[in-house]
Amino acid sequence: MKGKPYLLYPLFLLIFLFFVDSFFRIPYIQFLTKLDLTAVNYSAKKALLDSLIEKGNLKKDKKLMIILGSSRLLYFDAKDLKEFYPDWEIYNLSSAVTTPAYYDYQLTRLLDSGVVPDLILMETDPNQFNHNSVFKISNLTYSFDLFYVLKNMDLFGKDNVSFFLGRKLFAVGTYKPYIDQMWKNYRNPELAGFLSMNQTTFDFIVKNNGHGLSPIDNYVEKDANVLELTSHRTLDWLFASYHPSEMQYGFYEKILSRLQSEKIKSIIIWPTSSPNFEKLVHKEKLVKTWEERIDLLSSKYDQKIMKLKDEPSYSCNAFADGGHVAKECYHSLMRAVLMEYFRRYEAHRL
Template sequence: MSNLEPNPEEKLNFLTKPFLFYPVLLFLFVFAFDKIFFLDKVRDYVKVELTYIYYDVKQELLKEMISKFGKDVPQRSDKKLVLLMGSSRMLYFKNQEILDFYPDWEVYNLSSAVTTPAYYLYFLERLFEAGVKPDYLVLEADPFQFNANSTTFKKSNLAHSFDLRFILSHAWTLGKENVNYYLANFFFGVSKNKPYLENVYAHLTNKKFEQADLIKQLTIDSLHKDKGNALSPAGGFMEKDYGRLEASSVRTIGWIYPKYSPSEMQFSFYEDILEEVKSRGVPTLVVRPEVSLPLEKILKDLNIPAPWWERIRPINDGFGIPLVDMAEATDYDCNTFADSGHMAVDCYRPFLRFLRIRYPKN
């Protein structure tokens, strides 16, 4: 037999043919290199906006609440623990006003951009298992949080919230697509923080990013100091131009209400939340913050709110948990907006008073 002809009795294995290790080594190298995209410094360069900061700080505030109000705390604070959970529509309360007007309250705000019932349930599960029982829980509910065709659940909640235990324990409800999306972001940095070179170039060449690190740290410090309440990016601005509110409404519809269809997944999580708080005796109020008239009109024309109300009200009634449309509330009156879907900061003081009125007396 020629020396060039393969010996049929020779077995291919890692000992006789070391080159078989090469694909394994290449995979391990790529997998290890990928982890640099989890680094904060790298993430700052590939991300154009800093929304993820809010989600990161909320995770830290979760740990802070557990350390102060959990079952292992030797002496619980005498203040009443008030927990706010919503979207950016509930994000801009002024912490100093809370301290000034309601010194007996300790308010934590876990609201963040485009949150959903799944987001609420994750935090509540972690708080309850740690022995934290809020004295007052305020949740936001709005049709956009229940839209099956919105991509914001993936891009916001799945991308920045939850832990592996929550995903696996609720895998059946979340579905294969959402579980796979989370796992990809969990294991691979290039999936979670996609390395778009144009974003890196913008950060290196655009002067507006020169102070990005300072802005980021100031935002983090402010969120910690104010227990999750944020400074409004619009400041004290009120939009007085009706035409601008109409234009903003069209953009909002395209962003968070596109091709509206009820999400059975989010309704399932919502019922899980109400069942949890009811069984644990947590005083709970669910509110739908007011939006501008142009946005409400478009939503009505699209027949989005009415079917949502018809479905969600019986759920709340079944658990005996109030659900209040603030646009219809007789003890709340504020009609100024920063844009079509966000009340102006001046409305947060009457909003806070509205919540205080409904604080459980016992």
């Protein structure tokens, strides 16, 4: 190296880049890069999952239910569940924009740690199998840990693993260092409110077994035109450039295989949305193709998907928007799920 100091320049540059990048690992700085409350759901669910594992097997005198879903299974009321179903301890690991890979990650961590639920309630939906809608553009990417990703390289594929490693090594890959936007956010008079809401949401989720804090809570949309508009908008967002993800089918089958081999009771549901959205979605050829494939794959592991659109014990006539039911429908949803549980696993108690 003597006489050739320029050979050290790349090393100095790399050290400098890591130093600058470490600045964007500070939570407050990350928040300034984008005033978005979505990510707090993932961090809160990770904290809840860590807490569950730390406590160990919680069953004792109660049955343990774990919910794995998207925003459509997110807003159960923890207090209501305790009052209506005192025999159950119900933890909700759902988050917005989820996939079978995310479910498998959560389930793997639980089961590998010795926490064995009495019931897994898992959502399935055609958009969760869309190659173009998740992983690289989702906060989900940063929820997985390195060991899990490397262990499942065959399912993730080299491209996704490389992308994940890049985002994990460099925080600026996630939290863009746009100084002008950061300064604008810093000067935002609502910043203190955003920070407070972020902490309030985190605390609420962890305290209430993962059941979400809804920004609209008991709001019900009564305007049919608005429901139609938001249904079209949701459909366009969900199914734009739809391409089936073999990766997600692989993780779905991995979940079913483990549930079967370890004899863990489970119910897989396909939720409903507003009638406006349901009419639109069932006109999509890709949805029919997905339904046929997912039914066939599920039956391979003795699973039958509970489709709420065909479930007589479920009823809902209140909607937050085209793609989401109102909170009051969660009562009917859980009642239908537990009726199905007794039909399948404890028929003698009916």
